[in-house]
Amino acid sequence: MTTTTPQQQDWQRLHPLSAVVRGGKLTIALAVVLVPSILLGRENASHGLWDLGAVAILTTLAFISWLVTRWRLDGDDLQIETGLIRRHSERYPLSQLQAIDIVRPGLARMIGVAELRLRIGGSTGAHARLAYLSERDAVPLRDQLLDLASQARRDEPRAPEPATAAAEHLLLAELPTGRLVVSMLLSGVGIVAVLVAVALIATAAVSTRAAVAAISIAGVWILTAGQLVWHRFNQGYRFSVSDTPDGLLLHGGLVALTTETIRPGRVQAVRMVEPLFWRPFGWCRLELDVAGRQKRKGEGREAGRRLRAALPVGTHQLAEELLDRLLPDRPRGALEPPPPRVRWKSPLRYRKLGWSRTRTCVVTRSGRFRRVTCWVPLGKVQSFREVQGPVQRLLDLASVHLDTAGGNVHAILRDRAALEASSALVELVDDARAARAAA
Amino acid sequence: MAAARMARGGRAYSGRVIPQSFDSVDGWRTPSPRLLTLRRLEVVGTALVLAIVGGVIAALGAVVWGLAVLATAAVLGVLVERTLKQRFSAWGYLERADDLLVRRGVLFSRLSVVPYGRMQFVDVTAGPLERSFGLATVRLHTAAAASDARIPGLDRTEAARVRDQLAELGEAHLAGL
Numbered sequence: 148m149t150t151t152t153p154q155q156q157d158w159q160r161l162h163p164l165s166a167v168v169r170g171g172k173l174t175i176a177l178a179v180v181l182v183p184s185i186l187l188g189r190e191n192a193s194h195g196l197w198d199l200g201a202v203a204i205l206t207t208l209a210f211i212s213w214l215v216t217r218w219r220l221d222g223d224d225l226q227i228e229t230g231l232i233r234r235h236s237e238r239y240p241l242s243q244l245q246a247i248d249i250v251r252p253g254l255a256r257m258i259g260v261a262e263l264r265l266r267i268g269g270s271t272g273a274h275a276r277l278a279y280l281s282e283r284d285a286v287p288l289r290d291q292l293l294d295l296a297s298q299a300r301r302d303e304p305r306a307p308e309p310a311t312a313a314a315e316h317l318l319l320a321e322l323p324t325g326r327l328v329v330s331m332l333l334s335g336v337g338i339v340a341v342l343v344a345v346a347l348i349a350t351a352a353v354s355t356r357a358a359v360a361a362i363s364i365a366g367v368w369i370l371t372a373g374q375l376v377w378h379r380f381n382q383g384y385r386f387s388v389s390d391t392p393d394g395l396l397l398h399g400g401l402v403a404l405t406t407e408t409i410r411p412g413r414v415q416a417v418r419m420v421e422p423l424f425w426r427p428f429g430w431c432r433l434e435l436d437v438a439g440r441q442k443r444k445g446e447g448r449e450a451g452r453r454l455r456a457a458l459p460v461g462t463h464q465l466a467e468e469l470l471d472r473l474l475p476d477r478p479r480g481a482l483e484p485p486p487p488r489v490r491w492k493s494p495l496r497y498r499k500l501g502w503s504r505t506r507t508c509v510v511t512r513s514g515r516f517r518r519v520t521c522w523v524p525l526g527k528v529q530s531f532r533e534v535q536g537p538v539q540r541l542l543d544l545a546s547v548h549l550d551t552a553g554g555n556v557h558a559i560l561r562d563r564a565a566l567e568a569s570s571a572l573v574e575l576v577d578d579a580r581a582a583r584a585a586a
Numbered sequence: 587m588a589a590a591r592m593a594r595g596g597r598a599y600s601g602r603v604i605p606q607s608f609d610s611v612d613g614w615r616t617p618s619p620r621l622l623t624l625r626r627l628e629v630v631g632t633a634l635v636l637a638i639v640g641g642v643i644a645a646l647g648a649v650v651w652g653l654a655v656l657a658t659a660a661v662l663g664v665l666v667e668r669t670l671k672q673r674f675s676a677w678g679y680l681e682r683a684d685d686l687l688v689r690r691g692v693l694f695s696r697l698s699v700v701p702y703g704r705m706q707f708v709d710v711t712a713g714p715l716e717r718s719f720g721l722a723t724v725r726l727h728t729a730a731a732a733s734d735a736r737i738p739g740l741d742r743t744e745a746a747r748v749r750d751q752l753a754e755l756g757e758a759h760l761a762g763l
Contacts (some may be wrong), residue, residue: 533697571606
């Protein structure tokens with residue numbers, strides 16, 4: 148594996164039961180409807196025949212989709228081909244690999260398969276999906292892909308092989324379930340959910356009929372909120388972060404297990420969020436932005452905007468430790484406050500605004516109710532913008548935006564004195580050039 | 587050269603002489619003056635359509651309403667026309683050694699800096715109106731969706747030159763994500 152000569156593998160297929168898992172809820176629904184009627188209900192022969200026909204057609208379709216989908220490793224590229232009538236061949240250069248996820252939904256775990264999701268950087272933010280592979284093959288394949296990716300990029304020498312397997316996985320943080328539950332109760336959704344529940348119980352105490360009516364009216368909302376809460380709990384359950392030679396390893400989940408590997412040097416920006424209600428506990432959430440996280444077709448707004456939480460909820464001390472590892476060169480110490488006249492423009496934000504920098508990293512802080520702190524390595528900045536609105540012109544202020552590839556972290560030097568902003572812009576551009584050259 | 591820059595208010599930073607601010611740098615280019623004509627034509631066209639609508643309404647009997655629409659069209663047309671020149675002269679771009687600078691906007695003034703190494707692709711577009719004026723818009727794309735570097739109303743030959751220049755510089759400076 149040390150040679151870089153292009154190796155062409157033979158075509159391989161996915162796990163034969165992929166379609167069952169991909170069908171997801173549909174498969175479960177089908178099983179619930181069909182299995183009893185086939186096993187028990189034989190009073191109507193033609194009806195049973197219809198059922199069998201439907202199953203046969205679906206099975207054939209699933210078989211064809213399995214037959215026409217194949218993948219292989221071709222040198223430094225991953226090649227995936229799908230489609231029967233319209234053949235679709237995709238090539239993903241592993242040198243652009245940002246992160247690999249292993250995703251195992253509940254149904255997939257029952258069957259023993261896993262999905263491999265490769266995040267490739269680029270303006271389209273494409274994902275290469277191998278859904279599904281046998282659980283046994285998924286982890287070795289991930290390691291192989293990571294190996295190939297780091298060989299493809301010569302500028303990231305791999306650490307010498309550690310002596311023991313235990314040294315490879317350095318556990319950085321774990322999330323206790325109790326803290327997860329409390330933090331969720333204290334989040335926006337949690338508080339709304341508690342209020343709604345209390346209101347419903349109160350209504351029910353007065354009149355049961357009114358409560359039933361309320362539930363039937365707001366049923367969809369309650370269901371959606373419940374799903375959201377469940378999703379968050381599912382993601383955060385037994386969450387852990389560890390450091391491996393291949394990058395940062397994020398692992399967690401209750402029913403659906405997710406393991407994400409973020410390659411070293413691929414973090415575009417880091418964000419720390421401190422919601423208002425968490426402040427008494429001194430908790431915060433630490434989020435990473437990786438390239439290729441823009442919203443895509445077929446992905447909901449929520450999913451598109453969701454960042455990888457490196458720490459769904461944790462203490463400040465834990466966050467600092469993680470930050471030390473992610474951005475060793477980050478600015479420390481107090482941030483520079485904005486000029487006092489900013490109070491007229493941003494009264495709520497004024498106390499939280501501030502920024503600071505080193506030659507390679509910028510930190511900005513903002514937020515009206517929750518405090519949001521963003522760190523951006525200067526070498527990763529895609530473009531800079533200086534913006535001055537009408538109110539800012541009146542007060543002789545300006546903002547400098549740092550645009551990053553992730554698109555979810557907005558590092559903004561908000562409301563600085565106009566002179567400070569324009570000279571900061573010049574210096575940051577110059578430092579970013581030096582940081583890119585050094586990378 | 588360096589001394590001349592220092593004299594214009596530059597200062598030494600990181601061993602290089604850098605300007606106090608990008609506004610004090612020389613060499614800013616502006617879009618073709620035909621862009622201003624194009625924008626004026628657009629405003630006149632819109633006002634004309636509104637005026638015709640007003641006229642039709644007046645002819646149909648609702649004279650007061652028709653006149654009101656006519657008056658609005660006239661007032662809006664004059665107001666927008668007056669800001670056009672300002673907005674036109676706010677546009678500017680500057681090709682430096684390592685990055686492209688684009689400035690725009692009157693009410694919200696913006697100055698974008700895009701390093702050549704961060705450029706993913708450049709595209710040149712020209713709508714039917716632009717094409718009839720021999721103009722084109724050059725747009726730079728980076729991996730960040732928020733990046734906003736667009737230069738409208740370039741002469742077609744200038745647009746082609748800028749595109750080729752940017753593509754070449756992008757190749758030379760290319761940096762990984």
